[in-house]
Amino acid sequence: MRPGDVVKLWLNHLAVERGRSANTLRNYRRDAQRYVDWLAQSGRRDLGEVTSLDLEAYVADLRRGYGDCAPLAASSAARALTVARGLHRFAVAEGLLTADVAAAVHPPRAGEKLPDTLSIDEVAALLDSCPADTPTQLRDKALLELLYASGARVSEALALNLDDVTGDEGVITVTGKGGKQRLVPVGAAARAALDVYLVRGRPALANGTSHALFLNKRGGALSRQSAWMVIKDAAERARLGKDISPHTLRHSFATHLLEGGADVRTVQELLGHSSVTTTQIYTHVTAENLREVWASAHPRSR
Structure with missing residues (x-):
């Protein structure tokens, strides 16, 4: 029929x-x-x-x-x-067909597609594209460096206060979902960008009423929309040719750590995931990378 x-x-x-x-x-x-x-x-x-x-x-x-x-x-x-x-x-x-061939076909699972990430070179181009002259430029540079260095969600980065980044050397306190706090180390590049911003950038933006780390031109906390524009402008300057978001840096952070040999449970802790299952989505990329390397290098791969 x-x-x-x-x-x-x-x-x-x-x-x-x-x-x-x-x-x-x-x-x-x-x-x-x-x-x-x-x-x-x-x-x-x-x-x-x-x-x-x-x-x-x-x-x-x-x-x-x-x-x-x-x-x-x-x-x-x-x-x-x-x-x-x-x-x-x-x-x-209705007796129009004798067998239901569709019954055994399963729907695609939501979330199987890995979020877009940047290569290490693309991240470097993005971060290097940031000028660092005006107070807002110093802020933007520090924000981008911190997002990639820590893997923090943009909401978590924007919620940081001064006390969260001025404690132990090289470690910041990030407050995640449900108010759960975690300690996240940041590297020398991010720490240097933060230090310059705290000395030369933030004092010029502050009006004495906000304890937020990242401030807007009026002295209030930087908004999520403004953070999106910071990344969009940086991507355009770097001529990446792709549409990225603050979460792209978080995904790149996790992927690059796993590709570098980090344990998945360590990455889980750094990202603030409640379950390692959520983190394991990134292992698909590293597995694919391993397959590509094996296919190009192993004498019996073809």
């Missing part, structure tokens, strides 16, 4: 017998039509010709994008697969 005809029967079943809302039916119709169009492009004219491999290829195309269809997020691709599975399940229940 033609996929489009099955879709009409299914949607009518959902409306009349299951009482689905107009909004739900509209969403199902859109996703079902996308599936029907994809099957037509793949040469599948009858729903009985579809295999589980076709469904897996459909999900893969949804994730990467195809034709005029832009790539979908894992959650959107999973919803589209749910519609396709519902269609096949209905066809089997």
Whole structure:
């Protein structure tokens, strides 16, 4: 039976017998039509010709994008697969198909895609692009150096007070989610940028009312939006050719540590993750890097 005809029967079943809302039916119709169009492009004219491999290829195309269809997020691709599975399940229940080939096809898992990171050279270009003449430039330089040196979330960096960075040499106190504090070491470059900012930059911005480390031109705490602009401007000066965010430096921090041989649980502690499972997303990159090195260097890799 033609996929489009099955879709009409299914949607009518959902409306009349299951009482689905107009909004739900509209969403199902859109996703079902996308599936029907994809099957037509793949040469599948009858729903009985579809295999589980076709469904897996459909999900893969949804994730990467195809034709005029832009790539979908894992959650959107999973919803589209749910519609396709519902269609096949209905066809089997109505005796239109003998086997449900979609039942064993699993949706993509959200969060499997690793966040974008910068290479070590790209981070160096970003940090080296910062001028350091005016008080705000000294602040911006210190902020960028600190974000990469500590792996702190931008919200954590902006919440830092003077007391958090003036304690033990080379260690700052970061307050994470749930008010949980952690000690994070920072390197010489970040420490030097902070020292210059504290001596020459912050006093010129301060009005005596805020204890925040990073101040705006009015003497108040720097906002998240302003921090985003600091990084965007630095990326443009460095001509990185990619759209980055404050979190990009956090992801780069974790990836570079693991590539350098750091233990995943140490990185977990530095990032302030409550579970090592969250940190392990970064190990996919290091594993891929190891595979690439092995493939290029091992005499029996080909």
